[in-house]
Amino acid sequence: MDLQYAAVMLRQMRISNRLPASLLPTAFSMLVEARREAPEFLDLTVSNPTQCGFDFAEGAWTPALASEEVLRYKADPCGSLPARVAIATHHGCGVHPEDILLTASTSEAYSWLFKLLCDPGDQVLVPSPSYPLFEHLAALEGIETVNISAYFHERWCSDITALESACGPRTRAIVVVNPNNPSGQFLSIGEWKDLAALCATRDLALLVDEVFADFALEPAVDSLRTALLDGDPPCPVFVLSGLSKVALLPQVKLGWILLRGKARACLEPLAFLADQYLSVSASAQAVAATALLAAPARRTKVLDRAHDNLICLDEFLKEYPHLSRLPVEGGWSVLLRRPVYHGADDVACAKRLLEETSVLVHPGSFFDLPMEGYLVLSLLTPPRNFREGLSRILPRLPVD
Numbered sequence: 538m539d540l541q542y543a544a545v546m547l548r549q550m551r552i553s554n555r556l557p558a559s560l561l562p563t564a565f566s567m568l569v570e571a572r573r574e575a576p577e578f579l580d581l582t583v584s585n586p587t588q589c590g591f592d593f594a595e596g597a598w599t600p601a602l603a604s605e606e607v608l609r610y611k612a613d614p615c616g617s618l619p620a621r622v623a624i625a626t627h628h629g630c631g632v633h634p635e636d637i638l639l640t641a642s643t644s645e646a647y648s649w650l651f652k653l654l655c656d657p658g659d660q661v662l663v664p665s666p667s668y669p670l671f672e673h674l675a676a677l678e679g680i681e682t683v684n685i686s687a688y689f690h691e692r693w694c695s696d697i698t699a700l701e702s703a704c705g706p707r708t709r710a711i712v713v714v715n716p717n718n719p720s721g722q723f724l725s726i727g728e729w730k731d732l733a734a735l736c737a738t739r740d741l742a743l744l745v746d747e748v749f750a751d752f753a754l755e756p757a758v759d760s761l762r763t764a765l766l767d768g769d770p771p772c773p774v775f776v777l778s779g780l781s782k783v784a785l786l787p788q789v790k791l792g793w794i795l796l797r798g799k800a801r802a803c804l805e806p807l808a809f810l811a812d813q814y815l816s817v818s819a820s821a822q823a824v825a826a827t828a829l830l831a832a833p834a835r836r837t838k839v840l841d842r843a844h845d846n847l848i849c850l851d852e853f854l855k856e857y858p859h860l861s862r863l864p865v866e867g868g869w870s871v872l873l874r875r876p877v878y879h880g881a882d883d884v885a886c887a888k889r890l891l892e893e894t895s896v897l898v899h900p901g902s903f904f905d906l907p908m909e910g911y912l913v914l915s916l917l918t919p920p921r922n923f924r925e926g927l928s929r930i931l932p933r934l935p936v937d
């Protein structure tokens with residue numbers, strides 16, 4: 538059905554307010570779709586590792602799909618023990634398989650944690666900048682997100698004072714992404730201590746998304762490389778991750794929640810919740826151990842490419858001193874900083890680049906960056922496309 542016509546029909550029906558008021562594509566995404574088919578189109582935002590030309594030797598883990606575990610499915614709401622043992626081994630840091638619960642993705646893990654911790658109308662504090670994920674996931678559970686912007690002072694810093702002032706009677710949790718997507722920053726050890734202390738004082742849970750934690754590129758010396766290093770946090774801590782990033786296997790659909798500190802008491806209620814869905818497939822659970830064994834070699838390929846792309850960008854930037862990039866402590870993206878010239882916000886800039894050069898980059902506002910002047914590039918982009926894309930867009934980013 539035609540999208541515009543469907544939108545008109547929908548207005549005549551009653552659907553839940555949990556969904557966005559409009560699902561029509563933005564002008565920018567319509568432009569992207571229109572340009573995508575052009576032969577000269579280059580996508581500098583690709584972040585699906587299965588479509589970035591990596592040679593991952595996929596055959597290694599597929600025999601697990603024919604295993605007895607898959608053929609004789611035994612439902613366990615927490616997930617199969619062998620998969621949880623493999624995940625505990627992958628993380629180390631004294632994680633026990635009994636403190637792990639499997640989900641079909643990290644996004645699903647968020648939904649289950651929101652269900653676990655919040656009643657409709659409750660609030661969670663979420664970081665900004667960040668991957669655009671939380672608002673919709675929270676709204677679908679009938680809860681609100683309150684965006685707390687990091688402030689930029691040499692690096693993006695968590696605004697603990699703003700977080701504290703935003704805590705109200707209906708606040709239930711704080712979400713952090715370590716390292717952040719797209720700013721690439723790990724929490725500092727000091728930030729971690731402040732966040733955990735704030736959550737303990739206010740009786741809040743701390744949700745730590747660590748899907749990119751194994752992709753450290755230029756970490757600062759005081760980076761907290763994983764929240765799991767704090768073996769005894771003062772507040773309930775839920776760490777989220779999944780095969781989609783850890784093993785570059787988004788198609789397998791396997792995520793997990795690690796329970797730390799007082800959160801360990803939540804295994805039973807979470808298992809009850811998971812039991813209503815049993816959404817994790819037997820095949821995903823069966824491949825977990827083999828996929829995690831193969832994961833370090835796969836991540837090395839991604840890290841090598843990200844390093845090479847950063848070197849390439851730095852070489853280019855020597856010719857354009859009015860442009861710069863932020864350090865990438867970890868993750869798959871780099872923030873390119875440009876002077877904000879008259880009347881051109883980041884969406885207008887990305888749109889102009891797409892129209893003039895057929896190169897797609899993300900405007901910073903896509904990730905809720907609290908100020909203009911940033912474009913986001915994916916470091917997973919095949920190097921030849923990355924170089925060619927830069928050679929087309931950088932001359933089009935003028936001094937003022």
Ligand SMILES: Cc1ncc(COP(=O)(O)O)c(C=O)c1O
Pocket residue numbers: 642643644645668670714718746748778779780781782787791792
């Ligand atoms: C920070 C962050 N968390 C979670 C996800 C979703 O991961 P999954 O594919 O496991 O749902 C993404 C996706 O890119 C992400 O960037």
